[in-house]
């Protein structure tokens with residue numbers, strides 16, 4: 230599709246305080262033009278606040294928001310080259326689907342009526358809502374409403390489309406389908422999409438790049454693969470994918486130990502080992518880093534998941550190829566992993 | 579829950595009594611205005627006449643009064659809506675300092691006895707604004723004071739029930755704050771506005787206590803004219819004009835009710851929803 234815009238977004242040192250609560254503490258973030266960028270973080274970490282600041286619906290206390298190379302920090306919402314899809318949809322209940330979508334074309338009088346009509350039809354086709362054009366929002370299902378909300382924002386051909394948890398109100402099957410569609414709409418329009426979510430699998434499936442937020446700061450921004458393989462903090466390691474986190478590495482006679490397992494020497498406040506990096510060996514095997522008692526095993530089809538408990542009581546999850554182990558609940562086995570599989574956080578290694 | 583028949587009967591009797599209590603004075607007045615007798619002696623009409631109604635419509639103070647009252651009510655309603663709606667909006671949406679205090683200022687006129695309010699306006703007009711005394715504008719201005727609390731409360735309740743995100747969505751879609759208000763917020767509160775308007779009009783049309791201080795006895799609003807005539811003469815002409823007011827009020831209330839019900843259709847949510 231032609232004529233759709235795409236701009237980069239540059240956020241530098243943005244802070245926002247509500248009363249005495251510091252909701253955003255110095256956020257800096259670069260979003261490439263035409264990319265699909267997810268803001269991922271737990272509830273209450275400030276994702277919506279950051280998105281509203283990009284849309285111009287909220288003003289930061291300090292910091293600069295640059296969109297497509299222009300400083301838009303002080304631009305009013307209705308003059309920004311962005312459009313926001315609200316978490317609630319916020320469809321106008323008194324207007325039909327077609328009039329909802331046409332709303333943003335009528336406000337800027339530059340679009341001639343005939344062109345507006347064909348653009349509304351085009352965008353409703355894109356989101357497969359053409360046959361509902363004359364319905365009122367109240368008569369649509371949740372998924373249909375969300376499509377209309379996206380169409381209403383996209384029809385304005387914004388340089389940046391901002392989406393606030395667009396799928397969270399939908400059931401899982403519909404979420405999975407809409408993820409693929411969102412991705413397709415982003416590719417067909419080439420517009421920059423910035424999408425807030427607290428669902429890491431959604432972020433990993435949708436995004437070219439993910440910014441992981443926690444307590445008002447961006448902990449790390451990168452591709453799903455970067456975040457998974459090279460998490461920069463303990464928070465990212467535990468938030469992206471499953472991870473076994475071990476605390477307090479203490480030096481011992483042979484190597485260092487944490488939670489009853491032997492680790493290569495080095496300093497760290499905490500360590501992480503992915504479940505799929507763990508191997509089970511006989512308890513008396515020389516490679517064993519420490520004993521683990523099997524609590525449960527479960528077969529998922531692609532893998533066997535074994536949950537173990539170390540001698541200090543820490544639970545460890547191992548994800549093994551089917552057939553890689555015969556361990557049963559109650560058995561004691563040796564826990565093993567490569568040195569390279571260990572990620573360290575806190576004190577410099 | 580099972581209801582005992584005795585309780586049901588009691589409920590029915592109670593409702594009936596309340597209904598009679600409310601309607602009885604109206605029925606008496608309606609009967610008096612179509613019965614040929616000068617004084618109503620029985621609830622069974624002894625004939626039918628339009629004599630009193632046409633007398634009422636021929637009576638000069640009533641004819642002047644109807645027009646006068648309609649002008650005052652229309653002007654007072656328009657001013658009350660124009661002042662009350664932005665006030666309610668400011669209280670509901672923006673964080674004005676001292677919003678609580680402002681709210682009580684808007685409600686304060688309710689607790690002021692109307693006779694006192696009337697006298698205050700009388701004193702004001704006589705001493706400072708002699709030209710306002712007895713004019714449509716002067717009376718309407720005083721009425722606005724009575725109507726504002728209702729407008730602010732009704733429109734405020736409507737705004738509280740409408741989603742502020744809709745307005746933000748409108749601004750995000752390129753509407754200026756003013757456009758967002760007119761194209762999105764106003765349609766959300768059109769029913770509270772309609773109700774506030776109708777209520778204001780009827781209240782102002784019907785006002786005696788305050789108005790009586792503000793006009794000379796020869797040209798008055800309709801309710802004041804009724805009051806003045808009743809002091810000299812108790813024939814059914816007064817009943818007839820009252821009946822006209824009752825019927826007109828009922829018709830207006832009915833139409834408002836219909837409009838609200840129709841508008842309710844798109845508010846009650848999913849009426850023909852289809853699943854995904």
Ligand SMILES: Nc1ncnc2c1ncn2[C@@H]1O[C@H](COP(=O)(O)OP(=O)(O)OP(=O)(O)O)[C@@H](O)[C@H]1O
Pocket residue numbers: 247252270271272273274275276277278279427
């Ligand atoms: N207008 C406001 N006034 C006061 N506090 C606010 C306001 N908006 C947000 N907050 C606070 O800021 C914090 C972050 O809110 P925000 O909505 O940005 O979180 P979020 O990451 O979007 O969370 P969720 O995933 O639950 O939507 C919350 O603690 C919230 O209470």
Ligand SMILES: [Mg+2]
Pocket residue numbers: 276277278393
């Ligand atoms: Mg949010």
